[in-house]
Amino acid sequence: MASRTPSWIRQHLAALRALLVFTVLLGLGYPLLILGIAQLPGLKDKANGSFVHDAKGNVVGSRLIGQSFTDDQGNPIAKYFQSRPSAAGSGYDPTATSASNLGPESTVDTLADPSVKDDTGKQSLLTAVCARSVAIGTLEGVDGARPYCTAGGVGAVLAVFYDQPGYQGNVTRVVSVNEECPAAPFLTNFDGVKVECHTFGDDVSAGKLVAVRGNAPATPAVPADAVTASASGLDPDISPAYARLQANRVAKACGLDPAVVRRLVDDHVHGRAVGFLGEPTVNVLDLNRALEQAAK
Template sequence: MNTLPGWLRQHLAALRALLVLTLVCGAAYPLVITAVGRLPGLNGKAEGSYVEVDGKRVGSELIGQPFLDGNGDPLKQYFQVRESHAGDGWDPMATAASNRGMEDIVDILPDPALVAAGQEDENARESLLTTVCARSLKYGELDGVDGSRPYCTDDGVGAVLSVIGPRDATGTVSRPVKVVSVNEACPAAPFIAEYRGVKVECAAYGEDYGEGQMVPVRGDAPERPAVPADAVTASGSGIDPHISPQWARLQAGRVAAARGVPVDRVERLIGEHTTGRALGFMGAPAVNVLTLNIALDETAPFQG
């Protein structure tokens, strides 16, 4: 006959459960996973998938890294990787995305007094649309293609108007009385002169144009931009080491010219470093930028 008080039996049962779960989850499970990670074919990935050149670690196949010069500009002899929002960039300890969505189209303009003084306005913020527009121009210029994009101005900011005036029952401005290009700070000339018969104004610093209806203007950019989507957006983790084969092929001409080799030779390397869909149906084909650039250095060293 059990003579232990009920409260003591409950505490002993909890203690037994704690000990069992500690052994299973805190000891047995980690040991099993560690042993699995040591199996042939898996041990390299478990150790971080490091890549070595001449006995020196130069990166990981799983983590992107930039190929930039001392001024932060792309090195023309290397393929470029996607932009990053992880920490200060490509930081595996701070994997993160910008968390900005499709409706993020209005910039917070910087204080012109700080800009004139060569200082940074910490309150200023670039919208996702303007970020995409600026990157498209940047990589279009780098690789010698048209960097224009729908809903972007020729200067690489979001082509967005604040249309102010009375609204109808659907919330649409029925008769504009004022139109402002919200992402173009004065004294800039707006990307279009007028909208629905009203002169378009530049955006004055400190003014709130939120009362207006925000209208993105598509413009005459091609429906399929020359610069692919992965070149103008960051990955969800911020450390993706891969780019699309489309973007790799776009960069091939520039890389080949910088290294003084035929472009078809560079394109063959792209094909050799392109992986297919996971399990044959998940995701999309991708090119690992680090391993591709290493192969370039080995087979076509840069002479600059």
Template sequence: MRLPSWVRQHLAALRALLVLTVLTGVLYPLAVFAAGRLPGLNDKADGSMLEVDGRTVGSALIGQSFTGEDGKPLARYFQSRPSNAGDGYDPTATAASNLGPEDVVDTLPDPRLTAAGKEDENAKQSLLTQVCERSRSVGELEGVDGSRPFCTRGGVGAVLAVFGDRTTGGRVPHPTRVVSVNEQEGVVKAPFVPSYNGVAVELARYGADYGKGLIVPVRGGAPATPAVPPDAVTASGSGLDPHISPEYAAIQTARVARTRGITAGQVARLVEDNTTDRALGFMGQRAVNVLKLNIALDRRYPVRR
């Protein structure tokens, strides 16, 4: 007896479902699990967790902060790069800031809230100001020049809104008004430049709309190659990067050595031991795993209390 075509089709679909369920739902997961148990792979399969005295302190694949209860960097440890994942290095909120190079104008906070010690949820730092603020903070912590192009000495983006008639090329040859849009009146005493093309520069006022002005970032006199490297002031795309560049590690070496009472050479050797080369010899850059480095420091040169 020949079955109807629709029955044969359903039986064929059922057989395909059963076969694919066994292959992809049973055999493949078991094969992957078995591969993850092989010597040399089992640690990676379990998340590359690191332990100190039998206690798990983190993963070699996920960055973390090395700060005190007050949120300030612990001087005895190397610091990680910034993170925009949640409150920092949160695997459940991995994300970038989604801010681009043209994000240079801040949304200023309400001075009434700041005077009351409250945070203005509507205020927002531009990517440029975030970079400037981080660079200044790192410079102060490490004792190096934290200045950067297009940043004020106060650690905000050096950006002007220039008002006046524009040429067909978009320039304002004869400005009538100039405002330093990221420096708020009442917060700083004077703008980062006193004048622009013969016009006195004003401080920005909360709530004022400067959208009609031509936005002009000012490079300033900072060196073209800042002492503070890029990874010290920018977050990774995932917000979870556990590595820093050898250049960022280098400017932290003196501080860590001084805090632990050892020589910079001793610290530098540990940095080199925890530096990985480029993948396959040509992909990516050399990188320092911060957690592994700090664990090695505590083991070799514990802080004397």
């Protein structure tokens, strides 16, 4: 009588057969099937990235993935509407899609170590927002002030030290944590104590962090989407408010009547999905292409 194959070998052979079958079906067959379906007429353009072509057939962008309209030094090109910030790689990189992963509690900058070559430190989310708002305000000729931001564009945050535990008693020392010496702090005094600038290596972790709102308007002139990146870092749209903020600058750079540019913006506003989901948006690439046609 022939000996039977041990059960453990039969089990492993069955598992191997199942692995091979499902590898072929799900690892090869299914992806190829989906790829074939995606290339059907009506689906091909979207599946391939919704690329936008110019009159010569060259790809100039995508309706689904944002892009920067800046020069080689990263400065905004005045004749184009600008996109919102991106934290995806060096900006709008589909292979590195991500957010900054910084939240509301990111208010204290990491100062650069002077002993480390090319160390630039690390901005907190608050300072990044403040700096962007000041820069956009300057570019668009409006007030870039925001609550909890200094006039210089950093987070208005103090480390306040007390003479008793639990942040009790008298204030003994105050440091403006995001203003590196020899900068002059945005406040001269706090609770009767002179405010100091911050130096690298000065540990202020024992102080109570106090964010100072300042006198900026409750609704800043620079919209929120102009100073914050989307969760994916690839958002191709901006708010109508941000587009309208840029209209005068773009009109001047293109030699167009501001009313014409504002009308272009209004014509490119997309309403909420199914009437109530999300917020109205403007696709920056589509708007800039329409602007180029109007400027000819």
